[in-house]
Amino acid sequence: MASRLAIRQRYLWNAVLAAAAVLLLVWSLFPFLWILLTSLKAPAEIISVPPKFVFTPTIANYTALVMGEQQGQYASARPDFPSFFLNSMIISFGAVALSIAAGIPAAYALARFNFPFKNALAFLFMSFRFVPFIAFVIPLYILYHVLGLYNTHLGLILAYQLISLPFTIWMLRSFFMEIPMEIQEAARIDGCSAIGVLVRIILPLSGPGIAVTVILGFMFCWNAFNFPLMLAGRQTFPVTVGAIQFISYEQVLWGQMAAASIVAVMPQLILSLLVQKYIVRGLTMGAVR
């Protein structure tokens, strides 16, 4: 009798677990699925009551996106999505390239050398992760107008360093610190200079770490919204700011906005599968392995 009860309890417990798993699955997946459906609908179907799950799919939203045309009747707002996508690519690549170039020596110094204020400096870089962006955007906005950097790719790449450089330094530092000190010391005894150690030992050994840093840095830059919202114009908008342009005073192009959202997250989904194991480490700036 008692064992029967125990079995019953176990079944019940398993059912609860399974239900929770399904709930979690729906919670994480459904919004994405629904937007995918929305992006394949014609305008009338999007606002139909009740919402439709079965309909004839159309790729009109995507073609409109690629052609830079719109289905609506107003011409004043015409988001040029392909160029937004290109802008995102240029700015994110540029920002990451600059961050890696500047971050490798900085991370090496912070990981392997002792100098005054070393920890303070490391924490200063970390603190940029937490600073409200607007404290930088306002002066940058004024400065950029004076310097002619407003609404330029270069200006955005420089502003993005606030996102990507601290991250790069902390990530690379955590990867560099994983390399055993003994290898470095052996190289020094064999007559290798400090820079030689970096170029011949550290960099080759942390190749995968650098690749992960590049990919994650790229993803963070891709996600950026605040800096381009205020420092970019229509010619340099990335996809994040671009997607919001489908909401205008005259109308909201739901279908195209959904399609734009799907396109905008595609690189993120593909890249996050590549670096699955490192995402948590990246988001905590190397704190959690």
Place this chain on the structure above:
Amino acid sequence: MMYPFGLGLYYSLTSYWLQYPNRFRFVWFDNYISLISEPLFARALQFTLGFTLVAVIVQVGLGLVVALFLHARVPGRNVLRALMLMPLMMPPVITSLMWKIMMASTNAGILNHMLSFIGVDPINWFGSTQGAVVSVLIIDTWGNLPFVSLVLLGGLQALPTEPYEAAQVDGAGPLAILRYLTLPLLSPFLVLVMTFRTMDSLRIFDVIYATTAGGPNDATTNLLFMAYQYSFQWFQMGKGMAQAVVLLMLVVISSYVLMRLWNRTAENAA
């Protein structure tokens, strides 16, 4: 990187209207005084702090539940774990736009449609003051719950196994194990996610901008959004910057508090 910030600090002490550069002058702390005496400031401060408190509690609480759940031997755990990465790396703006589509206020919105099955009347998600606050909270939670759960899951998987074996020998129940063993051992990780979530909630902007734009009736205007309005809608750069400095001080204070907490847990764990 420090130069623009120093420049900003200087601007916060000036009267600087972008349209009227001639009226630029040094006004000491006038910006700060007029800000604090504004009724909206008190409301924005209240919303910022209240939202942060609720968001951190909800997200860390739920995140802990999800982490414990994924840590238990659930079938399909790896698939679930991989799928949870999806919301994680999406741009918050895009996340907001997705939810905005789902949260349409009529029955055409899929969320209201689904709620109608369990007898809930259509909710005016972004149109009502309470609805807007809840909506922002839901969207922010969707985007950040995976972060909390995955960090905590990583923490759970790194815990030593010996204390658990000892506890089982002693006949401790699952709840006692959770309370006296898991939570204390996990506390460094809990403080870590709390730190990240607090800092990000204090300066949440993307979600608010894309969905409610601070409204309705300023119900979702936080300090950051107020600073944005001052500087980029009304172009009062000095006042906007003063607001940003106030927010920055708030961030510094909370990071100090959390740092102390971190040191305490680190000492206890050692």
